[in-house]
Amino acid sequence: MNQTQSRRSVLALIFTVLFLITGKIFIWKSGDKAPAAQVNDPADITAEVALTSDQSISVTTTGTTTTETTTSTTTTTTYASGFSLIPPDYVVSHNPDTVAPTESAVTAAVTTMTVTEATTAETEPPETEAAQNDSAAAPAGYFNDALFIGDSRTVGIASYGPIEGATYFATVGLSTYQIDTALSEVEGTLNQSFEYVLNAKKYGKVYIMLGINEIGMDFTKTMQNMDNIIARIKAAQPGVKIILMANLHVSAARHYSDAVVNNTKINSFNALLAAKADNKTIFYLDVNPQFDDAEGCLGSEYTSDNTHPYAKYYVTWSEWLKTQIF
Amino acid sequence: MVFSSFEFLLWFLPFCLIVYMLARKKAKNLVLLFFSIVFYAYGAKETPLYLWLILLSVVINWICGMMIGRKDGHKKLYLTLGLIWDFGNLFVFKYTDFFVKNLNVLPGVNLPLTHLILPLGISFFTFQIASYLIDVYRGDVKIEYNLIDLGTYILMFPQLIAGPIVRFSDVQKELHERTVRRNEFNDGVQLFIIGLGRKVLLANTLGGLWTDLQTVGYDAISTRAAILGIIAYSMQLYFDFSGYSQMAIGMGLMFGFHFPQNFNHPYISTTMTEFWRRWHMTLGTWFREYVYIPLGGNRKGKRRMYLNMLAVWTLTGFWHGADWNFILWGMLLFCLIALEKAKIGKVLNENKWLGHIYMLFWIPVSWALFAISDMKQLGIYLAKLFGFGGPALMAKDYVKYFGTYGKWLIIGLIFCTALPENIYKMMKNRHKNNLAQFFWLLETAVIILVSVIFHKWLWLLFIIPIILREMLYTRMPKKNRPVFNQFFWVPELAVILGASCYCIYMGMNDPFLYFRF
Numbered sequence: 126m127n128q129t130q131s132r133r134s135v136l137a138l139i140f141t142v143l144f145l146i147t148g149k150i151f152i153w154k155s156g157d158k159a160p161a162a163q164v165n166d167p168a169d170i171t172a173e174v175a176l177t178s179d180q181s182i183s184v185t186t187t188g189t190t191t192t193e194t195t196t197s198t199t200t201t202t203t204y205a206s207g208f209s210l211i212p213p214d215y216v217v218s219h220n221p222d223t224v225a226p227t228e229s230a231v232t233a234a235v236t237t238m239t240v241t242e243a244t245t246a247e248t249e250p251p252e253t254e255a256a257q258n259d260s261a262a263a264p265a266g267y268f269n270d271a272l273f274i275g276d277s278r279t280v281g282i283a284s285y286g287p288i289e290g291a292t293y294f295a296t297v298g299l300s301t302y303q304i305d306t307a308l309s310e311v312e313g314t315l316n317q318s319f320e321y322v323l324n325a326k327k328y329g330k331v332y333i334m335l336g337i338n339e340i341g342m343d344f345t346k347t348m349q350n351m352d353n354i355i356a357r358i359k360a361a362q363p364g365v366k367i368i369l370m371a372n373l374h375v376s377a378a379r380h381y382s383d384a385v386v387n388n389t390k391i392n393s394f395n396a397l398l399a400a401k402a403d404n405k406t407i408f409y410l411d412v413n414p415q416f417d418d419a420e421g422c423l424g425s426e427y428t429s430d431n432t433h434p435y436a437k438y439y440v441t442w443s444e445w446l447k448t449q450i451f
Numbered sequence: 452m453v454f455s456s457f458e459f460l461l462w463f464l465p466f467c468l469i470v471y472m473l474a475r476k477k478a479k480n481l482v483l484l485f486f487s488i489v490f491y492a493y494g495a496k497e498t499p500l501y502l503w504l505i506l507l508s509v510v511i512n513w514i515c516g517m518m519i520g521r522k523d524g525h526k527k528l529y530l531t532l533g534l535i536w537d538f539g540n541l542f543v544f545k546y547t548d549f550f551v552k553n554l555n556v557l558p559g560v561n562l563p564l565t566h567l568i569l570p571l572g573i574s575f576f577t578f579q580i581a582s583y584l585i586d587v588y589r590g591d592v593k594i595e596y597n598l599i600d601l602g603t604y605i606l607m608f609p610q611l612i613a614g615p616i617v618r619f620s621d622v623q624k625e626l627h628e629r630t631v632r633r634n635e636f637n638d639g640v641q642l643f644i645i646g647l648g649r650k651v652l653l654a655n656t657l658g659g660l661w662t663d664l665q666t667v668g669y670d671a672i673s674t675r676a677a678i679l680g681i682i683a684y685s686m687q688l689y690f691d692f693s694g695y696s697q698m699a700i701g702m703g704l705m706f707g708f709h710f711p712q713n714f715n716h717p718y719i720s721t722t723m724t725e726f727w728r729r730w731h732m733t734l735g736t737w738f739r740e741y742v743y744i745p746l747g748g749n750r751k752g753k754r755r756m757y758l759n760m761l762a763v764w765t766l767t768g769f770w771h772g773a774d775w776n777f778i779l780w781g782m783l784l785f786c787l788i789a790l791e792k793a794k795i796g797k798v799l800n801e802n803k804w805l806g807h808i809y810m811l812f813w814i815p816v817s818w819a820l821f822a823i824s825d826m827k828q829l830g831i832y833l834a835k836l837f838g839f840g841g842p843a844l845m846a847k848d849y850v851k852y853f854g855t856y857g858k859w860l861i862i863g864l865i866f867c868t869a870l871p872e873n874i875y876k877m878m879k880n881r882h883k884n885n886l887a888q889f890f891w892l893l894e895t896a897v898i899i900l901v902s903v904i905f906h907k908w909l910w911l912l913f914i915i916p917i918i919l920r921e922m923l924y925t926r927m928p929k930k931n932r933p934v935f936n937q938f939f940w941v942p943e944l945a946v947i948l949g950a951s952c953y954c955i956y957m958g959m960n961d962p963f964l965y966f967r968f
Contacts, residue, residue, distance in 0.1 A: 130475055137473035137482070144466035148489070284851075285671060285844045428666075435668030436844045 263447045266290060270329035272322070274354075275299065276338055277433060278373055283311040285436040286443035294322040300338040301350035328362050330451060332410075334370035336394050337432075341385040348397055355407065366451050369402065371395040371411035377422040379431035386432070388422055408451050415445055452493045454698045455651050455955060463490065464702075471706060480603045480626065483706065490608040494571045501570040504540070509602045511536050512580050516587050516601070520594040530588045534581060541577045544569050549773035572612035574770060576605055578737055583619040585741055592620050600626050609702035613695050615713035616733040618740075622708055629707035634937055639704030641944060645875075646697030648947035649866070651954050654691035657683045657863055660856045661822070669823075669832045673843035677835040679852050679860070681815040684822055686863040689718065692731070711736075718867040721806025722799045723787040723813060734770075738763050760792075761785050771821070776829060780820040787813060878939045881924075882932040891921045916942035 269290035273279050279295035282288070293311040308316045317325075333354070339347050355367055372391050374380070380387045395411065402409035416434065418424040427434045434442065452459050467486045474482045488502070495501040515533030519526050544567050551562045583604070586592040595601040604626055610617055660683035664672055672680070696713035703710040717730035727735050743763050749756040768781020791799065799806035819836065823829040834840040845851075853860075865871065874890070881887040895914050902910040920942065927935060 133473045134475055134478070137470045137478075140466060140470045140473065141482075141485070144462075144470065144489075147462060147466075148493075284848075285667070429668065430662070430666045433666050435666075436671030437668060440844070 263450055267450070270327060271332060272328045272330070273332045275334040279334055280311055281433060281436070281439045282443050284439070286439035288443050288446060292322065292326070294319055298338055299335060301335050301347055301354060302339055302342070304350070304354055323358065323361050328365055330366045330368060331358050331362070332368045332370055334372065336372045336398070337386065337391065340390050340394060344394060344397060351398070359406070366406060366408065368408045368410050368451060369398045371398060371409070371413055374413050374417060374421065374423040376425050376428050376431040377418065377420055378425065380422045410449055412442060412445065415441070452490060454695065455647055455951070457955060460952070468705065480599050483607060484599055484603045487603070487606040487608040487611060491571060491606060491611065494612065498568055504570060505576065505606070508537065508540065508580065509605050510598070512584060513595070513598050513601050515584060516594050517596060519584065519587050526588060530584055533584045537577050537580050541573055543567070544573055546773045575614050575616060576611065578616050579618070580605055582737065582741065586619055592623055609699040610710060613692070613699070614731070614733060615696050615699060615710055616737050617710050618737070621711055625708050631705065631707040635704050637937055639701045641940060642701030642704065643698050644944045644948050646694040646701060647951045649690040649694030649697065651951040652947070653859070653863055653866060654687045654694060655954065656859050657690070657856065658687040660852055661687060663852065669828055669835060670840070671844040672835060673846065673848050674835055674838045674840065675849035676843065676852055677832060679849055679856070681819050681836065683856060683860060685815050685818045686860070686867065688818060689867065690863065716867070716869045718814065719869065720810055721803055722791050722796050722810070723784060724791050724796060726810065726814070727784070727788070734767070738767060742766060757789055760789060764788065772824070774824045775826065776820055776824045780817060783817055783820060875940065879936050881936045881939065891917050913946065
């Protein structure tokens, strides 16, 4: 009796040590990924809510086998781990080390950064407020042959600041990786595939705003996807103008707390997009100056989840879009 | 570390259970204490000082408890010192910034904000510790001379960060002598899984709607969307908190503790008074025992009684969060409860349907006050809720929201009633109940219906374990049936556990919502 008891005690000790060792590995591995369980300062309450809320937009459909799955998964809130914007398919392998853009992509981003500045300077209408007020609004019917492709932000434009005549292919969490598996969730193209929407009519302009959902992925790969999409659009719609829209920044709260979705990454991604612009068939358009604060982050007054503008600012956004003519 | 995370489910809990089972009887509290400290340390790893703070708190209260017990006439002094320390901590960490902010409104005052991070679970363990000191002072419980036992009581990880608020008298006996019975362990596991499902599957999913509304901005939504939103929020809050309590109670059973019940289907109440006897019951008990009754309760005349109630409800509001909306929320509760006590309570209790309508109005409205801290936003939301908020930016947004969340709202509605729990209990005593023999038919029908409606043909596979169970049950000797029925829910619970793990894996999990401290 005594012997079994002491044997059990030894076992208990062994398990305790095992527990600590595995814990060491576990905690070390998950590192700063685990958010502090509580956000406490009353001032931070909103920040916390916001953190927990960025997801509604972001979780993507995995299989997209049926419509029901689509709707139920897309809108479910997720954990504020900062990985929310990455499609679940990729979440598994997702840790900051593995998803960091490859070195080549980084250097590419850096080198193109300067190029971008040059290109944006010459191609874009100056985006100061005065200039914006001066620029002429699009003539009626200008957007009748426009197609907008995008993620939750484009869904937001379509839902709250719809542009008359425009067609949308947009769904929450859309990325270049899922362009063929995702179905549109916007009225007018509901449940239609990219291929279908693309060939449904003749477009003169195609606006693309993608990237935020795959910002944690390898940029080179994403850019290849983007090139493929551009090529497909050109093939299906000869003579079309493609407008690559910069991804909207996230607010400072997220920028400083999120290892993956932050403005540093968004800026380097946008720079790669800008580098694609040749100002003949491909253009680059950056909305960020409209919503940025002094730090170059999405102004905190525009958003509650640090990622999406409030509905009413989609109206501002689309009003601004109407002043950008290509 | 929240209970609904993989580090807890796959690492912490299994190890804790194994070591706990292996340890000899006298070492069991030490094991629990050790694991609880690790649990707390993990949660406080950004602010390691807080671990020392809570440990110091335990020691201080241990000493105060012993000093109160000495017969040298300084009982009151040590009680006061202990309580000043406990509530002082709570005040400093939780309320300083609130008062600083409000004082700064005065002209000429400009105090700096402290931006202190709140120690994990401080609102809970402060109340637990205080209950111990007060009970010792009153002579209701024996003094705990063993530091390990007292530490185990205060730090015990199942109830450490989110309740239930276990009073020392509830567990003192079991702290020294307890056995884990096999069927109670089984019950504990089942409760834990059900709680996990409520938290991960129901609360987090429903929470999506509220989050959506926040993202969109309250000024852009329609009245119907606002109504849907606040209903979803009410359910989220309930499933989140009660799920968490249920997990705590379940784990308590695994370790041989019987924690008090914390929720008893609050949403089926007919008055606000009844609601608060069913919602977060341990908090209500605490305030009754340590605030309301010491202030005189209802024994000092009507006027005094209402004053006491005002104190209790203001404090309840303030306890939930350091902001004006929580105080406002507490006041609203006071007004309703006082009104019920004075006039309408009787009518509502006698006409149940009237009571339900009354509560269906006030539950969401009171949670709106609870949910929105910014007074301006709160005004906008309430205006929207009652149809004065102007038009929506997207006219049919409620169609979109109902399309996405409708089925969850309906499932949630069912789980707000006592029906699921009654079925759960009935099937555990199936051998005593003739009606229960047809349950498997009903269940099969529901599965077929659901898989047809949602086109999830794979879900039809779930019929197999149900039929197997039925075959087993009908063929086994009668004397084995009661034991078998204890494990009746294994297939269902496996599905809930699997689905919960899947959702956690997909990163759909939210940190605990009810408390923002």
